Amino acid sequence: MSQQKALILEKAKGEFIVSAVPILKPGPGQLSIKVIATALNPVDWKIQAWDFIVQKYPAILGIDIAGDVEEVGDGVQGFSKGDKVFCQGYFSNEMASFQQYTLIPADIVGKIPSNISYAQAATIPLALTTAAIGLLHAQPGGGGLNPTFDPKINFSGQSAIVVGGGTSVGQYAIQLLKFLGYSTIIAYASARHTDMLTSIGATHVIDRAKVPIDSLAESAKNIGSVPITIAYNAVGDKDSRAACTDAIVEGGQIADVDPEAKNDAPENEKRVFPIMGSSHIHREFGRILWKNLPNLLQEGKIVPNQVEKLPNGLAGIDEGLQKMKANKVSGVKLVAFPQETA
Ligand SMILES: NC(=O)c1ccc[n+]([C@@H]2O[C@H](COP(=O)([O-])OP(=O)(O)OC[C@H]3O[C@@H](n4cnc5c(N)ncnc54)[C@H](OP(=O)(O)O)[C@@H]3O)[C@@H](O)[C@H]2O)c1
Incomplete structure (x- = not known):
């Protein structure tokens, strides 16, 4: 099985380390997505600091995904390898975004409209x-x-x-x-x-x-x-x-x-x-949301948050999370680029 890099939280309240993990194949109804950009959210530092939500360690975190379709699972229609997409991850290692490849059910994935970048798209899913x-x-x-x-x-x-x-x-x-x-x-x-x-x-x-x-x-x-x-x-x-x-x-x-x-x-x-802000948990609404969102963005009715780009790929995420925890992020979304990991 091919390997990728992921940011791993080894144990509850532990350190983040970059490590090699397998690239998973998409199951029926899923897409494998090459994660080009991922945004950071308060919940990511809160999980590390407070040990909640995550049930199993080592854990991979990260909820905001923008990238390219890598592989299409059985039964999926409307997506092909190379499509630029964005979607919301989940609190499980296979669907997290702080890694280079992730899996997501295709019915809650949107195509990135031509007027926004991967980094801008990554600011959108959870928030x-x-x-x-x-x-x-x-x-x-x-x-x-x-x-x-x-x-x-x-x-x-x-x-x-x-x-x-x-x-x-x-x-x-x-x-x-x-x-x-x-x-x-x-x-x-x-x-x-x-x-x-x-x-x-x-x-x-x-x-x-x-x-x-x-x-x-x-x-x-x-x-x-x-x-x-x-x-x-x-x-x-x-x-x-x-x-x-x-x-x-x-x-x-x-x-x-x-x-x-x-x-x-x-x-x-x-x-x-x-509010439980999850397209996975509120699946029916999530489907409607992800169908409408690309058009709302294309028409400029929704504009992305302003982006602050983080250096060093996955290894740069920890510093960004500590900045968030210290209330030093104001009016912008921090975005990391997993493919830039050394
Ligand atoms: N329930 C859910 O499903 C769910 C989902 C997503 C997020 N959340 C939660 O929602 C909250 C917001 O998340 P986020 O990602 O949007 O946060 P964020 O953008 O990282 O928050 C940073 C901003 O918070 C502002 N702020 C802090 N304290 C404030 C106060 N007392 N009054 C007004 N503004 C204040 C800061 O304003 P200044 O620029 O003025 O410093 C800063 O711009 C977090 O607590 C997060 O955990 C919950």
């Missing part, structure tokens, strides 16, 4: 999926705003807020709210992101350096002429959740990136739900 499930996917897993990406559905006249608008996930939530037609889209973020956030759809940016989180709801409620019906919480801590709860109207809802999120103030009639 966009998490935003889309929170807003569009049917309840109870999502906000139920438009589970089929129907272009006729429109929330014109309504107001929404994204707390953590500068995060990767928050940037995609803002763009999806724009796609949904919201008239007022408030982002809570650092002022230095204002131009970028307004260019992708935010109508108002509240500077998190000037307005503390416990005053956010009051500031947000003063914007727009109608009450806020949905909050997307891309920060996911208790303070941000409390701000979202105070900012929205009774009967409104809060999509929260914290997998444990719940309504901390059950005396009110506000729906708080945790």
Whole structure:
């Protein structure tokens, strides 16, 4: 069996090392993908630091994949060797992205449109999926705003807020709210992101350096002429959740990136739900998402996050994760290139 390089987390809370592992053949319905670019996500450093989600070590991590189809499994239609594709990996060694080749079910793979690069495509899968499930996917897993990406559905006249608008996930939530037609889209973020956030759809940016989180709801409620019906919480801590709860109207809802999120103030009639941002777990919605996404990108309705390229292939990922852990990544997505591994 041919060999490839992978970034291995040898044991729980252990070190990352680059090592040789076999290249697996795709099973029925799967694609083997040569990983050209992979983005880093907070969950990757959290797994290493906290030892959660992963059941078995040595583990290969990484969720964001952009690359070329290497081999097509039995029964797969619509893909050929060499197609440029992007997709979301999973928490299993065979479907992880911190390696040179990976396997993914073909029904949740998209073709990279001609107007974006591999690196840009790699910023999209986890963060966009998490935003889309929170807003569009049917309840109870999502906000139920438009589970089929129907272009006729429109929330014109309504107001929404994204707390953590500068995060990767928050940037995609803002763009999806724009796609949904919201008239007022408030982002809570650092002022230095204002131009970028307004260019992708935010109508108002509240500077998190000037307005503390416990005053956010009051500031947000003063914007727009109608009450806020949905909050997307891309920060996911208790303070941000409390701000979202105070900012929205009774009967409104809060999509929260914290997998444990719940309504901390059950005396009110506000729906708080945790997002499980996985095309694999929400498979039916994932299929619809991956069918629509290439067109939304091609038409410029969704634009990728800004990219910061990491050097040294797989060996450069650890340093990027430590930078993320130290809160030193701001408004950009770190992207590594597994084929550049020495
Ligand atoms: N549930 C799921 O399935 C799921 C999936 C994906 C991500 N997540 C979680 O979602 C969160 C966001 O992920 P990400 O990849 O989008 O993160 P990210 O882009 O790496 O986050 C970095 C950004 O967070 C901003 N930030 C940090 N604290 C903030 C606060 N209190 N208020 C506003 N902005 C703040 C920083 O803003 P500045 O630029 O101002 O410093 C920085 O730009 C993470 O906790 C992640 O683990 C959950």
